[in-house]
Amino acid sequence: MNKFLIVVSSFFLLSSMDCSAAVYKGQKEYVKKCVICHHAGQEFIATKKKREWASLMRNGGEALAQIHIESKNRKAEPSVEYFQSDDFASSAKHLKDFMKEYAQDSGNVPACN
Numbered sequence: 407m408n409k410f411l412i413v414v415s416s417f418f419l420l421s422s423m424d425c426s427a428a429v430y431k432g433q434k435e436y437v438k439k440c441v442i443c444h445h446a447g448q449e450f451i452a453t454k455k456k457r458e459w460a461s462l463m464r465n466g467g468e469a470l471a472q473i474h475i476e477s478k479n480r481k482a483e484p485s486v487e488y489f490q491s492d493d494f495a496s497s498a499k500h501l502k503d504f505m506k507e508y509a510q511d512s513g514n515v516p517a518c519n
């Protein structure tokens with residue numbers, strides 16, 4: 407096989423994975439930061455519609471951060487530092503892509519591991 411064929415076939419392999427970089431980054435962040443408390447993992451994402459996730463994640467995830475920061479539930483306390491961090495601010499965009507990709511009405515099931 408010549409180099410050209412190798413390049414072409416790896417291109418098709420990559421594009422057939424249908425898993426954009428932003429969605430993948432969002433998934434990684436979700437697994438790392440959210441699953442500790444939201445044990446249902448990705449199933450939890452499927453409890454909300456795209457529109458609901460989009461509004462929670464608007465303005466760098468403002469509403470989502472607020473829920474945790476202002477929660478009276480002591481179980482949310484350990485997440486406050488994260489939701490106030492630059493780490494969350496810079497990941498919010500990727501998290502949003504991930505959530506919309508696997509929302510209840512997306513028709514998708516998690517495929518990027």
Ligand code: HEC
Nearest residue numbers: 436439440442443444473474477478479481482483484485
């Ligand atoms: C330290 C534990 C903890 C972490 C980490 C955490 N959460 Fe939460 N989360 C909670 C608790 C507790 C509540 C319930 C707050 C309340 O009702 O007052 C909650 C509420 C929510 C809600 C609203 C409740 C609902 O079902 O509509 C969403 C959405 C949510 N979390 C998503 C996330 C996402 C996404 C992440 C990661 C970026 C995350 N959480 C990280 C503990 C956590």
